[in-house]
Amino acid sequence: MKNYNKTFPAGLKLLLEMGYEQKKIVLKMNALGVKLKASTLTGLKKSVYQNDRISRDRLSKYGPSIEQIIEQELGLRYNEELDTFEEIEGAVKSVIEIATEKEKIEIAASMPFTFHGKGRLDTREKTDFFADAEHEVIEFGVKLEQFVNYFEGRGDWEFREPVLRILEKGVNFKCYLLEPDSNIARMYFEDRAKANELELEALKKLPEMLKKLKRIASSLNAYGHRGKFMLFTYKNIPSCSYFAVDKDYFKAKMIVSQYIYGIRRAKSPSLEISKKK
Numbered sequence: 001m002k003n004y005n006k007t008f009p010a011g012l013k014l015l016l017e018m019g020y021e022q023k024k025i026v027l028k029m030n031a032l033g034v035k036l037k038a039s040t041l042t043g044l045k046k047s048v049y050q051n052d053r054i055s056r057d058r059l060s061k062y063g064p065s066i067e068q069i070i071e072q073e074l075g076l077r078y079n080e081e082l083d084t085f086e087e088i089e090g091a092v093k094s095v096i097e098i099a100t101e102k103e104k105i106e107i108a109a110s111m112p113f114t115f116h117g118k119g120r121l122d123t124r125e126k127t128d129f130f131a132d133a134e135h136e137v138i139e140f141g142v143k144l145e146q147f148v149n150y151f152e153g154r155g156d157w158e159f160r161e162p163v164l165r166i167l168e169k170g171v172n173f174k175c176y177l178l179e180p181d182s183n184i185a186r187m188y189f190e191d192r193a194k195a196n197e198l199e200l201e202a203l204k205k206l207p208e209m210l211k212k213l214k215r216i217a218s219s220l221n222a223y224g225h226r227g228k229f230m231l232f233t234y235k236n237i238p239s240c241s242y243f244a245v246d247k248d249y250f251k252a253k254m255i256v257s258q259y260i261y262g263i264r265r266a267k268s269p270s271l272e273i274s275k276k277k
Helices: 007-017 021-033 036-047 058-072 102-108 123-132 143-151 160-168 185-192 200-219
Strands: 076-077 082-085 114-116 136-140 171-179 229-234 240-245 253-258 271-276
Touching: 007 021, 007 058, 007 076, 007 271, 021 036, 021 058, 021 185, 058 076, 123 160, 123 240, 160 171, 160 200, 171 200, 171 240, 185 200, 200 229
Parallel strands: 136 171, 171 229
Antiparallel strands: 076 082, 114 271, 136 240, 240 253, 253 271
């Protein structure tokens, strides 16, 4: 029996880096007769990127279908000795037809609540989450400093370009942060500072974050795409942050993080939920 200890992790990474959405991988594997839930693939992906051990049974179960997708659709085969994918000479590529619309709905509905105990998602997890948006994406937080860093502290291909792709599709990207010039902002951060003095510095950063977001919005909207990057502020005491995709539609999904007093917002655990039919 073939050992997929190297082939499966390398293959899954390749598909994700080639732009295959997790949902599409699930559907293609199901079409090949391999039953796989979206939540299971999420777990496998985390194991691969964190270099955690994957059981031999799972490697044997899911490895062949990942290998088949790569060989059939991309015309590539994994060379374990060189740890790289090589073109298959004379390969005739063909698309693996995925499930019916009814089966897609059943797969989407099978996705359970997912608990993210480490806090915020990494950049790749975040872009994967909104890649299939069809109507709108909402980023709701306090000062959105980490969100700004996705644009300013990383390569364009990591975050800016995925955002531009959904704007081009006509998807609106809406951002909400606490109004800097409000008594609510002062009260909120002064109260949080009783448990963490650094929160007073956060209050000073709010106006700067708003200016940076305005520049980001201007640069993205300059492309003239159908979708717009929109910016809003609010004057209410924040109790949570959330990242929502198509919230008013059947495929709606959200990652919400409840703020815990005394715990840094970035480290607050989050819950991933989706609508079910």
